[in-house]
Amino acid sequence: MDRLKLDEMKKIFSGIEYDEAAGSYIVPKRDLPNVCKYVKDTDDLSFDYLKCLTAVDYAEKVEVVYELYSFKLNLGIKIKVALMPNDLKLPSVVSFWAAADWFEREVYDMFGIVFEGHPDLKRILLDDGWKGHPLRKDYTDERIVKKPS
Numbered sequence: 001m002d003r004l005k006l007d008e009m010k011k012i013f014s015g016i017e018y019d020e021a022a023g024s025y026i027v028p029k030r031d032l033p034n035v036c037k038y039v040k041d042t043d044d045l046s047f048d049y050l051k052c053l054t055a056v057d058y059a060e061k062v063e064v065v066y067e068l069y070s071f072k073l074n075l076g077i078k079i080k081v082a083l084m085p086n087d088l089k090l091p092s093v094v095s096f097w098a099a100a101d102w103f104e105r106e107v108y109d110m111f112g113i114v115f116e117g118h119p120d121l122k123r124i125l126l127d128d129g130w131k132g133h134p135l136r137k138d139y140t141d142e143r144i145v146k147k148p149s
Contacts, residue, residue, distance in 0.1 A: 022078070024077075024080045029090060032079075035079065039068060048097075049071065051069050055107050055110070063082050066093070089115075089116055091117055092117040105121060105122065109123045110133055111133050
């Protein structure tokens with residue numbers, strides 16, 4: 001997306017930033033639903049395809065990453081939302097992209113991020129009795145026996 005669109009988005013959403021190095025839009029948690037609606041429903045953008053939704057745990061924060069694509073523009077963008085490890089809640093984007101249903105369930109399962117408003121948020125890869133979220137930095141699994149060094 002060109003710089004003009006970024007400036008336009010910054011006027012509408014005052015907290016949005018652009019990370020040149022990562023090529024990502026950094027969006028405050030509170031603005032996520034409105035930014036998603038804007039990039040999907042604005043005619044000259046039309047980011048109508050959610051390619052991927054994942055998360056990365058950096059210990060001091062957890063980033064949720066949305067990779068979007070506009071067939072109209074033949075262009076992809078990334079949106080990132082940073083969460084504090086003690087507040088892993090984010091609004092669901094299933095109402096914008098149906099594919100988010102399974103992506104959000106996977107991120108919930110692996111990272112423990114709760115997507116508020118998700119129609120059926122439950123584990124998808126691990127069984128219901130699994131304790132913890134294996135892709136978190138603070139995850140420990142007592143079933144894994146560590147060999148002495």
